[in-house]
Amino acid sequence: MRVISLAGSPRIPSRSAALLTLSQNWLQQQGVEVITYTLHDFDAEDLLYANFNSPA
Incomplete structure (x- = not known):
């Protein structure tokens, strides 16, 4: 199984990223x-x- 995680907080570090x-x-x-x-x-x-067509 593969899971993709996305940390959505613009702050570094963030509490939500720590939980993630x-x-x-x-x-x-x-x-x-x-x-x-x-x-x-x-x-x-x-x-x-x-922009879903972005190469990145």
Whole structure:
């Protein structure tokens, strides 16, 4: 199984990202592949304008 996680807080560090990290660690211990993204992995303009055709 593969799970994609997306930390949606613009703050680094954030409390929600800390909880997400705990969840990711638990899932990985259960043998689940976790792919992690944050808002900072994407171009802000692509996010604002919902540019689904962006190469990133």
